[in-house]
Amino acid sequence: MIPQLNRQLENxxxxxxxxxxxxxxxxxxxxxxxxxxxxxxxxxxIGLAALWQLRRAR
Known part of the structure; x- marks a missing residue:
């Protein structure tokens, strides 16, 4: 699939x-x-910080 996409891009x-x-x-x-x-x-x-706080609270 990738070789075909490369050919199409070149064309x-x-x-x-x-x-x-x-x-x-x-x-x-x-x-x-x-x-x-x-x-x-x-x-x-923000999501990572919230996840970190939730794991730390356990």
Whole structure:
């Protein structure tokens, strides 16, 4: 399955460069850092802290 996906990705890259089927644009208000706001990571840390406290209380 992975080799087939790699072939499809390579074919898509060729199509993008030769046939111009996709275009990359920049939106105002976004910078190039990427990533998210960290909300999900913060929620995960709170969950881990709660789990740690529950185990410690036993």
């Amino acid at each position: 898509f890259k060729v199509r993008v460069t030769e046939e111009k089927v996709a275009r990359i644009t920049e939106r105002p208000g976004y910078d190039r850092r990427g990533g998210g706001d960290g909300g999900l990571a913060g929620l995960g840390l």
